Amino acid sequence: MSGLCVGLAGVAWFSLSLQNFTLAWQHSVEKIRWEEDYHVTPAGLVLREARVRGNGAGMEIPDDAQLRDGTWHYHRRLPPLQPLRAGRTPEAVDYQLCADGRCQQLSYWLGPPKKDIAAVDLWACESASTIAPQMVLP
Template sequence: MLGLCMGLAGVVWAELPAPSFTLAWTHTIEKIRWEEDYRVTPSGLLLGEARIKGSGAGMEIPDGAELREGAWHYQSHLPPLQPLRLGRTPEAGDYQLCIDQRCRPLGDWVGPPQADRPALELWSCETGSGAG
């Protein structure tokens, strides 16, 4: 089954049989929430809609975004990401991974952010087989 793998340099730390997910985080300086909806495809993680609750330093509202329900909604036109690389540090807090509208910190699957492991990669993979 196609799903989501998490780890670094191709080494799988965790895998989830999720066909889609939302990645969410709070900007460390502006304290504004971002959310990005991804679909897991054989080519990689395809970013669909994204939402941001405001603007600030390094957080410009993208062209074509629409304000709905207190957040700016916009569509991405990026090719599939394989892998999606995330920076994680103890000082910045953690990302949230939301599946079926239930959000949990990424640390629930891969441990808390650590200074000696400042990155995490997400990619599409066959889950349940140990393949990455």
């Protein structure tokens, strides 16, 4: 079974045994929440859908997006991501990892973002519990 590994440069800092998750964050300037739904596959992380509650500087809504209940929903056609790199800085609100209706900031597992480690990678890994101690969302 595949799972999600989180770390940097191929070294897993923690892993989760899950097949689907949402990566969410707040735009650092516009303060608008973004969400991306991913499916974990052997080939990598497949982006299923993305959502954003508004637009602004550097936040153009794709032409094919649909507005539902105040949120723009859209699909991007990307090859599987292996890895997905997410920048983390002390100046911005941390990413949230959501699964099964529960969300937790990455700092729960990694500690707060640090200036000397500006990014984190997320990737599909063979058996999450054998790569690193298995973690579960609280």
